Amino acid sequence: MPFIVVEIIPKTLYNIINWNGKEVTSITLQQKIKVACDTAGMSLTELGAKMGMSQASISKRVKTGKFTQEELQEMAAFMGCKYESKFIFPDGNEIK
Numbered sequence: 001m002p003f004i005v006v007e008i009i010p011k012t013l014y015n016i017i018n019w020n021g022k023e024v025t026s027i028t029l030q031q032k033i034k035v036a037c038d039t040a041g042m043s044l045t046e047l048g049a050k051m052g053m054s055q056a057s058i059s060k061r062v063k064t065g066k067f068t069q070e071e072l073q074e075m076a077a078f079m080g081c082k083y084e085s086k087f088i089f090p091d092g093n094e095i096k
Helices: 012-015 029-040 045-051 055-064 069-079
Strands: none
Touching: 029 045, 029 055, 029 069, 045 055, 045 069
């Protein structure tokens, strides 16, 4: 009997991947943060509170995507994951 692999993905990510019936291969920072919160079982408001921001403030910042690398790493820590942003060159050099 053949195996069927079913991948469990958060509802938010499913909606992004199947946006307008088309597969989307890249998502915005705003979408990444929302999917990460969904995966962590945390609302955006809860994340904002942990970061010392009001609901209005975190919503505005997520909408504009204006976060420092340190803030994104702090978000990840609160969600129990890790955030990395870097350039990787063919020779192995990395710029973080």
